[in-house]
Amino acid sequence: MIRVQQEDFDVGAEIARLTAGNRAIGGLALFVGLVRDMADREKIDAMTLEHYPGMTEKKLAEIEAEAQRRWPLEASLIVHRYGRLEPGDNIVLVACASPHRDAAFDACRFLIDWLKTEAPFWKLEETGKGPKWVEARDSDDRAKKRWVAD
Amino acid sequence: MIRVQQEDFDVGAEIARLTAGNRAIGGLALFVGLVRDMADREKIDAMTLEHYPGMTEKKLAEIEAEAQRRWPLEASLIVHRYGRLEPGDNIVLVACASPHRDAAFDACRFLIDWLKTEAPFWKLEETGKGPKWVEARDSDDRAKKRWVAD
Amino acid sequence: MKLMYFAWLRQKIGCGSEERELPAHVATVEQMLLWLETLGPGYRTALADRKSIRVAVNHEYVGAGYPVKQGDEIALFPPVTGG
Amino acid sequence: MKLMYFAWLRQKIGCGSEERELPAHVATVEQMLLWLETLGPGYRTALADRKSIRVAVNHEYVGAGYPVKQGDEIALFPPVTGG
Numbered sequence: 001m002i003r004v005q006q007e008d009f010d011v012g013a014e015i016a017r018l019t020a021g022n023r024a025i026g027g028l029a030l031f032v033g034l035v036r037d038m039a040d041r042e043k044i045d046a047m048t049l050e051h052y053p054g055m056t057e058k059k060l061a062e063i064e065a066e067a068q069r070r071w072p073l074e075a076s077l078i079v080h081r082y083g084r085l086e087p088g089d090n091i092v093l094v095a096c097a098s099p100h101r102d103a104a105f106d107a108c109r110f111l112i113d114w115l116k117t118e119a120p121f122w123k124l125e126e127t128g129k130g131p132k133w134v135e136a137r138d139s140d141d142r143a144k145k146r147w148v149a150d
Numbered sequence: 151m152i153r154v155q156q157e158d159f160d161v162g163a164e165i166a167r168l169t170a171g172n173r174a175i176g177g178l179a180l181f182v183g184l185v186r187d188m189a190d191r192e193k194i195d196a197m198t199l200e201h202y203p204g205m206t207e208k209k210l211a212e213i214e215a216e217a218q219r220r221w222p223l224e225a226s227l228i229v230h231r232y233g234r235l236e237p238g239d240n241i242v243l244v245a246c247a248s249p250h251r252d253a254a255f256d257a258c259r260f261l262i263d264w265l266k267t268e269a270p271f272w273k274l275e276e277t278g279k280g281p282k283w284v285e286a287r288d289s290d291d292r293a294k295k296r297w298v299a300d
Numbered sequence: 301m302k303l304m305y306f307a308w309l310r311q312k313i314g315c316g317s318e319e320r321e322l323p324a325h326v327a328t329v330e331q332m333l334l335w336l337e338t339l340g341p342g343y344r345t346a347l348a349d350r351k352s353i354r355v356a357v358n359h360e361y362v363g364a365g366y367p368v369k370q371g372d373e374i375a376l377f378p379p380v381t382g383g
Numbered sequence: 384m385k386l387m388y389f390a391w392l393r394q395k396i397g398c399g400s401e402e403r404e405l406p407a408h409v410a411t412v413e414q415m416l417l418w419l420e421t422l423g424p425g426y427r428t429a430l431a432d433r434k435s436i437r438v439a440v441n442h443e444y445v446g447a448g449y450p451v452k453q454g455d456e457i458a459l460f461p462p463v464t465g466g
Contacts, residue, residue: 012162015182023187023237029258030180032165033383036249037173049382052306052375055359080382087173092383099186102293105259108179112251112383120356120375121382122307133308136379143252183466199465202389202458205442230465242466262466270439270458271465272390283391286462 001076002060004051006083009093018075018095025074027101029108031094037087039134045126047134049082049091052120056080063114071107073098078111080121113143151226152210154201156233159243168225168245175224177251179258181244187237189284195276197284199232199241202270206230213264221257223248228261230271263293301370303336305346306377309353312346322370329355330364332374352378384453386419388429389460392436395429405453412438413447415457435461 001018003009011032019025037044060078067076075097085091092115096107123134151168153159161182169175187194210228217226225247235241242265246257273284304317326335333350336343347353355362356375368374387400409418416433419426430436438445439458451457 010162011165012160015161019184019238021238023185025184025238026186028180028182028184030178030182031251031255032178032180033251034169034175034178035173036176050307051382052304052356052377055356055375058359088169088171088175101181101183101262105181105255109255116383117380118361119382120306120377120380122378123381124307133378134381136381140383200390200393201465202387202439202460205439205458208442266466267463269465270389270460270463272461273464274390283461284464286464290466 002057002064002078002080004053004056004060004080004082006081008081008090009079011090011093014077014079014093014095018077019097022074022097024099025097026099027104028095028097029101029104030096031092031108031112032090033092033112035085035087035089035091039125042125042127042129042132044087045128046084046086047126048084048124050122050124051080051082055120059119060115063111063118066114067096067107067111070110071096071098071103072100073103073107076107076111078115080115080119082121110147113140113147116140117144152207152214152228152230154203154206154210154230154232156231158231158240159229161240161243164227164229164243164245168227169247172224172247174249175247176249177254178245178247179251179254180246181242181258181262182240183242183262185235185237185239185241189275192275192277192279194237195278196234196236197276198234198274200272200274201230201232205270209269210265213261213268216264217246217257217261220260221246221248221253222250223253223257226257226261228265230265230269232271260297263290263297266290267294301368302373304373304375306375308378309346309376313342322368327367328364329357329362329366329368329374332368333364347376354379384451385456387456387458389458391461392429392459396425405451410450411447412440412445412449412451412457415451416447430459437462 077095079093094111096104098104125132227245229243244261246254248254275282301322305313310316326332384405388396393399409415
């Protein structure tokens with residue numbers, strides 16, 4: 001399941017929905033990305049997440065389908081926010097449920113690694129020196145490559 | 151923070167408490183272990199988790215301290231239940247918050263891997279053929295060894 | 301053809317989305333970028349650093365040699381930074 | 384000395400915890416296990432498969448050669464299966 005939304009999400013409620021009635025789930029791995037108040041030693045007052053409606057949903061659905069192909073998942077979920085967010089706010093939730101914990105962990109990390117390099121989102125940070133587009137990180141490309149040799 | 155308890159836990163509430171007011175957290179990795187209704191092709195009606203009070207808390211605290219030493223964590227939490235549990239019930243929650251997602255993921259997986267082989271808990275499963283003590287798994291020992299060469 | 305621009309490409313070009321007729325001589329992504337650069341200084345600045353530009357045709361990432369045609373939805377944007 | 388037994392060791396021995404005087408000739412974990420086997424058939428059955436027994440002295444995992452003394456809290460249990 002994937003969702004792209006402006007509103008916040010409630011992790012507890014998302015988990016309840018995701019696992020409801022499924023007694024085959026032995027492990028649930030989650031990742032929540034949050035807005036930090038510092039980046040590259042600069043104070044962040046807020047950030048605005050822009051995205052490409054249509055392509056975002058398509059890419060997220062493809063990435064989720066790939067995870068479902070690679071691991072025996074009982075359930076998975078990606079929720080990604082856009083719009084203006086402040087430090088401490090939730091940005092993204094990734095959750096993977098599987099009979100076994102290794103599959104849940106691997107799939108969850110795969111999803112966030114790929115999402116970071118494939119899903120068309122861009123962050124504009126508001127700093128004391130004015131607005132600044134976040135630059136893509138080499139470490140994110142390397143993180144994605146972890147999964148390519150498989 | 152570690153807790154050993156009979157009562158259920160509320161993942162949403164635990165996250166809220168763990169991250170409250172901390173704006174340095176960029177990533178939060180969580181693992182929730184749940185009771186499955188099948189194990190080794192046998193139906194499970196319920197299970198009872200026995201533990202060694204005193205040693206359990208000591209071991210969990212040591213494992214958490216080791217994770218804090220190895221990774222730059224802003225917050226961490228282990229909650230482990232004991233007593234009688236039914237399929238779909240929560241068993242364990244592990245959460246790690248860090249400025250960076252790799253540290254959060256690695257620390258979270260480290261905690262659950264070590265907990266599985268170090269914390270003195272034992273599972274008694276109720277199956278159609280009567281009660282059965284769960285046997286330790288080689289795969290858990292191997293999972294722990296991932297972290298020893300570091 | 302629908303053209304879409306995101307993040308600093310949108311800001312430099314000064315528009316998020318526009319409809320244009322594809323000139324007859326433009327058959328690939330690379331030819332399209334060369335043509336867009338002739339449309340004004342905003343486009344020229346935005347497209348100067350090719351390494352920082354990603355192109356999607358109909359919601360799929362494509363390379364410089366990919367064919368473009370009238371009716372496509374083409375998006376230009378910098379490397380993504382979500383998650 | 385406080386002795387504690389968990390999981391199927393507790394069931395086979397038929398008791399979860401007991402106080403005992405440590406005999407003078409028992410100085411190590413291995414000697415303690417040999418002594419416990421003399422206490423009855425439940426102990427003998429429970430301790431038969433040494434590979435399946437973990438020992439903790441005062442809440443720390445220890446090996447067969449570890450010293451034991453009066454006043455220790457000693458726990459015997461199978462490999463753990465929590466999480």
